[in-house]
Amino acid sequence: MFGIWGHEKAAELTYYGLHALQHRGQEGAGIVVNVGGELKAHKGLNLVNDVFKDVEFDQLQGRYAIGHVRYSTQGQDGIENVQPLLFHSQTESMALAHSGNIINAYELRGQLEKQGSILQTSSDTEILAHLIKRDGQDINERSISKALNKLHGAYTYIILTKDKLYAALDPHGIFTLSIGLLGDSYVIASETCAFDQIGATFVRDVLPGELITIDNNGLKSSRFAKQEKRTLCAMEYVYLSRPDSNENYVNVHASRKQMGKELAKEAPAPTNADIVIGVPDSSISAAIGFAEESGLPYEMGIIKNRYVGRTFIKPSQELREQGVKMKLSPVRGIIEGKRVIMIDDSIVRGTTSKRIVQMLKDAGAKEVHVRIASPSIEHPCYYGIDMSTYEELIAANHTAGEIAEIIGADSIAFLSEDGLEKAVLKDRSINQGLCTACMSGGYPIKEKEEKNFHFV
Known part of the structure; x- marks a missing residue:
């Protein structure tokens, strides 16, 4: 607006x-x-x-x-x-x-x-x-x-x-x-x-x-x-906002970069990993932070077609999947023969991640280890993000090991809620917090959302 x-x-x-x-x-x-x-x-x-x-x-x-x-x-x-x-x-x-x-x-x-x-x-x-x-x-x-x-x-x-x-x-x-x-x-x-x-x-x-x-x-x-108590939507920092915006007086790029650093501390790259890449655009900042903390080179392993819109917010799953095919391309000369750490901001339905992992392996990556710069999304959002049912959320129905197998990754790990708060909140006081309802199930608005909310 x-x-x-x-x-x-x-x-x-x-x-x-x-x-x-x-x-x-x-x-x-x-x-x-x-x-x-x-x-x-x-x-x-x-x-x-x-x-x-x-x-x-x-x-x-x-x-x-x-x-x-x-x-x-x-x-x-x-x-x-x-x-x-x-x-x-x-x-x-x-x-x-x-x-x-x-x-x-x-x-x-x-x-x-x-x-x-x-x-x-x-x-x-x-x-x-x-x-x-x-x-x-x-x-x-x-x-x-x-x-x-x-x-x-x-x-x-x-x-x-x-x-x-x-x-x-x-x-x-x-x-x-x-x-x-x-x-x-x-x-x-x-x-x-x-x-x-x-x-x-x-x-x-x-x-x-x-x-x-x-x-x-x-x-x-x-x-x-x-x-x-202020509970700012965590997905604003994770995905929705532009990196040059400031949310609650915190720069989005700086917070995403710190998410990557916290993720590298919590879920380090395998010792034989070669490079770190990020899924454009919202994961690039976290990938840079992960690479810096890990001491690994950050490379541009995936190129985005600038004329295709954001696939997460397309109104149907069919359009999302078609959008992924058109939007992202692997850089074969960078990833071929490499053990790749792929940083993504989140996994919601899993279809996009599966296509990207397969794309990287088709381009010659030896291994693809997925690291997610946010906690796993296991609950619907009732407050303004199109994640309305448990059935569509891959992390609500599968363990991390199962998710890795489904998307074809060699391993997968998620940032913890504590790591997310460390990266985002300037003041972790009683009056400042994040809405992580889609991750934790702790809805800040005291309503029985499942009974009151009707999607039309």
């Missing part, structure tokens, strides 16, 4: 901000801009470049805008679910962008329908808009806070009206939302890399349970909920 307040080229800057955030979603993109007090939207299915290739930004001249790239975990793939969602009433309009999952969405949808609401999408995003406007309430801090308090889950929101921009983060702070400045203009983004893209300066993160209000008088902070 991206939002900007008070810049004459708000729509264009939002376009560039979404470019920087493209890795977070590839199914659709959209921008809503305030043009003379009227909210106008342009959105479509596909990558940012494709959605906006024929757009004349002169037609979207306004000083306030928000944007979104879609990665679906709830809702169908149609254009109606591409955000920002735009709502009009007799008195006011509102655009809404959301990231994360509302785990009580099914229950809330049922309540709203009983009260006469007719929802136009299958996404959980729309629910907040109906809650805000229930009983004819105006859109303001009070109605937004009241609505947010009915939600359970992990979420970030940006809301645009004709005269204000709002941003909110769930009380556990499972994802990040950052505030920046570009001259006198305020910027909100899911990752700080978007600030670098447009030349903005990072100011601070939105706090868990905080509601930010921005208007022509400046920025105002209020609290819609008590801040719980």
Whole structure:
């Protein structure tokens, strides 16, 4: 998500901000801009470049805008679910962008329908808009806070009206939302890399349970909920975020590199290993750290086709597998005849790892020892990552030895949760932690997720 307040080229800057955030979603993109007090939207299915290739930004001249790239975990793939969602009433309009999952969405949808609401999408995003406007309430801090308090889950929101921009983060702070400045203009983004893209300066993160209000008088902070112990999503560091972003004031590349070093301490390379390679792109930092700690050379053993998107976040397994074939190629001259340590950031379903190991062996690798720079993923995620069932998770159903056999590796080892925390957390105090629910099964939000959460 991206939002900007008070810049004459708000729509264009939002376009560039979404470019920087493209890795977070590839199914659709959209921008809503305030043009003379009227909210106008342009959105479509596909990558940012494709959605906006024929757009004349002169037609979207306004000083306030928000944007979104879609990665679906709830809702169908149609254009109606591409955000920002735009709502009009007799008195006011509102655009809404959301990231994360509302785990009580099914229950809330049922309540709203009983009260006469007719929802136009299958996404959980729309629910907040109906809650805000229930009983004819105006859109303001009070109605937004009241609505947010009915939600359970992990979420970030940006809301645009004709005269204000709002941003909110769930009380556990499972994802990040950052505030920046570009001259006198305020910027909100899911990752700080978007600030670098447009030349903005990072100011601070939105706090868990905080509601930010921005208007022509400046920025105002209020609290819609008590801040719980911060449990930032571990997968942000492991996979989701760009390496040049800072998450909770920690650089993602530096944390991944340290993950690799911790992994080398916990699961050293075999004594006869020749080289360390990483699976592009999110595993490169960890591979460099592993190689440094091990005293082995780091080599570029796999090349990525830059014109193929991220395979993990493709919406079907068939597309993921086809994407792997197109995306990665072995460097035969580097790996042939070598005993290779292959560093990957995570294993979810195992199909990608199996194809990569086979690819390396077909290219002449003597041995392939797999080291994973995160703990094994054994539990579903209910908070915003597309890992919804135990059945699809290879580590939930197999031991490490069985996984090695399934993917064709000569050995496999995973980073421990303690090693992950050492690499990521600046302050391992009682108020700072990671959401490792998909790894440990310890869900930070005190709900019976399996009963409350319905994938639609």
